[in-house]
Amino acid sequence: MSGELAKKLGALDEDAVLAGVQALKEQGVPGLDIIQELQEGMQAVGQKYEAKEYFLSELIMSAEIFNEAISALGDLSGTEQSHLGNFVLGTIYGDIHDIGKNIVSTVLKCNGFNVIDLGVDVPTEKFIEGIKEYKPKVIGFSCLLTTAFDNIKAAIEEIENAGLRNDLRILIGGGPVDQSVCDYVKADAVCRSAQEAVEVAQEFSV
Numbered sequence: 001m002s003g004e005l006a007k008k009l010g011a012l013d014e015d016a017v018l019a020g021v022q023a024l025k026e027q028g029v030p031g032l033d034i035i036q037e038l039q040e041g042m043q044a045v046g047q048k049y050e051a052k053e054y055f056l057s058e059l060i061m062s063a064e065i066f067n068e069a070i071s072a073l074g075d076l077s078g079t080e081q082s083h084l085g086n087f088v089l090g091t092i093y094g095d096i097h098d099i100g101k102n103i104v105s106t107v108l109k110c111n112g113f114n115v116i117d118l119g120v121d122v123p124t125e126k127f128i129e130g131i132k133e134y135k136p137k138v139i140g141f142s143c144l145l146t147t148a149f150d151n152i153k154a155a156i157e158e159i160e161n162a163g164l165r166n167d168l169r170i171l172i173g174g175g176p177v178d179q180s181v182c183d184y185v186k187a188d189a190v191c192r193s194a195q196e197a198v199e200v201a202q203e204f205s206v
C-alpha cells in the first residue's frame with residue numbers, strides 16, 4: 001500500500017482517513033492490511049507526541065479516529081468459530097491502552113479461539129484466576145508502556161510460582177514490545193500484529 005492512509009491518520013484528518021478506508025475496501029484490500037497501515041499511522045502520532053508536536057488531546061483524537069476506521073472496516077474475517085480452545089488476554093496492570101488488544105481479540109475470535117478478554121490494567125491475580133478457570137494453552141499480555149514491562153515480568157514469575165506455567169505458552173504484544181523485552185520478561189513469543197498473534201497462537205495450540 002502507498003502509506004497515504006498512515007499519513008492521513010498521522011495528520012489526524014478524520015474525513016480523509018474514513019474516505020481512504022472506504023476506498024481501500026472497495027478495491028478489495030484485506031482488512032488486516034488496512035489495520036497494518038492504520039497501526040503505522042498511530043506510530044506516526046506517537047512520534048509527534050514524543051517530539052512535543054502533539055499532546056494528550058491528539059493521542060485521544062487519534063484513538064477515536066482509529067476506532068471509527070475499524071468500525072468502518074466491518075467484519076474482519078468471516079464467521080466466528082471456536083475450536084482452538086481458550087485464550088486469556090488482557091492489558092497488564094499500570095497500562096490502559098486497549099486498541100491493539102481489542103483488535104487481537106477480534107481477530108483471534110474470527111480464527112477459532114474462544115477469547116476471554118480481562119480488559120485493561122489487569123492485576124496478576126485476575127490472570128491467575130483466568131488461567132485456573134479457563135485452562136488455556138495460550139495467554140497474552142498487551143503492553144504499550146515501557147514502565148509496565150516489569151509488571152509483565154512480575155506477573156509471569158507469579159504464574160510460574162503458582163505452578164501454572166508448565167503447559168502454558170505466553171505471548172506478548174503492543175507498540176514498544178520486541179524480542180529483547182520478550183527475553184527480559186521470560187515470555188514465549190512476541191507478536192507485532194494481530195495476524196502474527198493468530199499464527200503463533202495456532203502453532204502453540206496444536
Ligand code: B12
Binds near residue numbers: 046101191
Ligand atoms: C492511542 C494512544 C493512547 C490512547 C489510548 C486509547 C486506548 N483506548 O487504547 C490514550 C490517549 C488513552 C493514551 C494514553 C497514554 N499514553 Co499512549 N499512545 C497511543 C498511541 C498514539 C497509539 C497506540 C495504539 O493504539 N496503536 C495502534 C494499535 C493497533 O497498535 P498496537 O497497540 O501496537 O497493537 C498491535 C500489535 O502491537 C499487536 N498487539 C497488541 N497487543 C497485543 C497483545 C498480544 C498478546 C499480542 C500477541 C499482540 C498484541 O497487535 C495489535 C494489532 O495489530 C501510542 C503511540 C505508539 N507508537 O504506539 C501512544 C503511546 C503508547 N502512549 C504513550 C504514553 C506516554 C501515554 C500516557 C502515559 C500519556 C500521559 N501522559 O498520560 C497515557 C498512558 C496512561 C496509562 N496508564 O496507560 C507513549 C508510551 C511511551 C513509553 N515509553 O512507554 C506512546 C508510545 C507515545 C509516545 N511515543 O510517547 N495513549
